[in-house]
Amino acid sequence: MRLRTSPTRWVLTAILAVTVLGGCNAPFNETPDDPTPDTIDASTWAPSQPISHPTYTEAEQLEWREGWLISMAQESGMVDPPEVDLIRWTTSMREYQESYAECSTNAGFPQTLDTLGLPYFDPPPPASQKEALDLVLYTCNAQYSPLPQLMDDWSPDQLGLLWDYWNEAFLPCLEAQEVELPDGPVPSRETYVETFYSDPDSRWWPYEALFSLPEDRLDPVAAMCPPYPPDEHFYGS
Amino acid sequence: MKRRLSTLAATLLIALLGLSAAPALAATESGSINCSAGGGKVGVRAEQQRLGALSATVNGSTLFSVNGYYHYSKTSLVSSGNWSASSNTLLYSGTYAWCQGGIG
Numbered sequence: 001m002r003l004r005t006s007p008t009r010w011v012l013t014a015i016l017a018v019t020v021l022g023g024c025n026a027p028f029n030e031t032p033d034d035p036t037p038d039t040i041d042a043s044t045w046a047p048s049q050p051i052s053h054p055t056y057t058e059a060e061q062l063e064w065r066e067g068w069l070i071s072m073a074q075e076s077g078m079v080d081p082p083e084v085d086l087i088r089w090t091t092s093m094r095e096y097q098e099s100y101a102e103c104s105t106n107a108g109f110p111q112t113l114d115t116l117g118l119p120y121f122d123p124p125p126p127a128s129q130k131e132a133l134d135l136v137l138y139t140c141n142a143q144y145s146p147l148p149q150l151m152d153d154w155s156p157d158q159l160g161l162l163w164d165y166w167n168e169a170f171l172p173c174l175e176a177q178e179v180e181l182p183d184g185p186v187p188s189r190e191t192y193v194e195t196f197y198s199d200p201d202s203r204w205w206p207y208e209a210l211f212s213l214p215e216d217r218l219d220p221v222a223a224m225c226p227p228y229p230p231d232e233h234f235y236g237s
Numbered sequence: 238m239k240r241r242l243s244t245l246a247a248t249l250l251i252a253l254l255g256l257s258a259a260p261a262l263a264a265t266e267s268g269s270i271n272c273s274a275g276g277g278k279v280g281v282r283a284e285q286q287r288l289g290a291l292s293a294t295v296n297g298s299t300l301f302s303v304n305g306y307y308h309y310s311k312t313s314l315v316s317s318g319n320w321s322a323s324s325n326t327l328l329y330s331g332t333y334a335w336c337q338g339g340i341g
Contacts, residue, residue, distance in 0.1 A: 075263050075290050075325060093305060100304075120301045120311050127297025137302055151305050153288050200286045201330045203307070211310060 040176045042169035042225045046233060051157035053236030054149050061089070064148040072141060076134040084142035092231040093117070096146040103140035109133055115222040116210075150235055158234060159193045165229035166206050173225035174209060182209045266332045267321035277339030279315055283322035284308035284331030293322040312337040 056064065065086070073081035090096035094117055101111035101119040109129075111119040125133045154162070167186065174181060187195070187204050196203060207227030210218060231237055270279055281293040281300055284307060291309055292302040296318035301311045308331055313320075320334045 071325075072290060075323075096305070097303075114311070118301070118303055118306065118309060121299055124295065124298035124300055124313065127294070130297075130299070133299060141304070146305065151288055197286070200284075200328050203284075203331070205308065208310075 040169070040173045040224070042165075042173035043223070043230065045165055045169035045229060047161055047164060047229070050233065051155075051161050051236075054152065054155075056148055061148060065142075065145045068145070068148075068151065069138070069142055072138055076138060078134060078138060081138055082135075084139050086145055087143040090144050090146050090150075092237045093146075093150055093235060094231060096144065096150060099144035100137075100140050103144060104136055107136040107140070109136055115219050116207075116227055147237065149237070154196070156193050159196050160189060161229060161234060163187075163189045163192045165234075169229075170225055170227065171206060174221070177221050177225060179209055179213065179221060179225075182206045263323045263325050264327035264329075265321055265323045266327060266329055267319065268334060269317075269319045270334045270336065271317040272336035272339060273316040275336060275339035277316065277336035278312050279318060279320060280310060280312040280335045280337040281320050281322055282308065282310040282331065282333055282335065283324065284328040285324035286326040286328050289325050291322075291324045293320065295320045 069081065069084075090099050097113060097117055097119055101113055104111045104119070109125050110122050112122045113119055167189075171181060184204075186206075187202075192204060210222055210225075210227060213221060228234060266283075272279055279295050281295060283291050283293050285291050288305060288307065290302065290304055291306065293300045293309075293311065295313040295315055298313075300313050300320075301309055303309050308328075322332045
């Protein structure tokens with residue numbers, strides 16, 4: 001497997017070296033006595049500068065939920081969506097995806113979380129079941145609605161934190177796992193934040209390198225090098 | 238000339254009113270792909286410009302339907318067929334099908 005030898009790799013190596021040599025100031029788990037690259041665990045990364053997160057009152061949450069469900073019903077072409085009581089708010093992305101998958105499974109449309117924590121249908125529901133499936137997914141989203149901050153478009157602070165995580169932890173972690181790093185230049189932090197919405201065609205998604213891994217490697221690598229920063233830092237939950 | 242301008246203005250007004258009254262429609266990208274020659278499976282990658290519901294089907298079967306992510310990729314169980322991906326803000330440049338695995 002070819003590893004990138006571009007200047008970007010030198011930058012990543014430098015970041016890795018600085019981080020590892022930083023000893024007790026390291027923002028995520030490395031064993032100080034064993035600074036070999038394979039000790040990097042990006043899942044424990046924490047930002048040096050925590051970001052602030054939006055807060056919503058209960059009334060604002062309920063108002064947002066109503067609009068979100070209306071939009072979902074429209075997208076599904078549901079003419080008369082049912083009134084569904086909220087069972088509980090899901091307060092982290094992981095909890096939301098797990099609840100959504102479990103609810104769908106219990107209703108007869110099995111979903112499994114993949115390595116990245118996202119639900120997929122297993123097996124895929126046939127086209128003839130589309131209406132029933134739409135109703136189940138609507139109901140599950142209504143019963144286990146996510147907090148609005150989980151569904152908000154990412155803020156500039158979140159995008160900056162994402163860039164930090166990918167460069168400080170995720171990419172060095174991949175490199176330590178001898179995973180081929182994605183081709184192409186790494187945008188500057190400023191460019192990434194500024195152009196994410198204005199130039200979506202050029203968005204940088206370095207974790208797509210994970211998708212090139214054989215199945216038997218994907219799980220352990222993704223566990224050590226999660227594609228997104230921890231929820232508590234990224235979403236504040 | 239004046240009448241033509243009035244007609245044009247009225248047409249534009251109707252068009253604008255029509256646009257503002259139109260409900261949000263999910264944008265869809267679709268196509269067909271055959272991965273059977275190499276023994277691969279059809280995968281679909283879908284991307285959206287803003288967060289919302291993002292879903293994909295292969296041969297009419299729902300492959301994934303997620304919220305809260307800008308893009309998602311998943312491999313299906315079939316080797317060929319028709320695929321589609323939908324979102325209110327679908328990003329066409331980031332939405333496509335591919336052949337996963339197999340040889341050749």
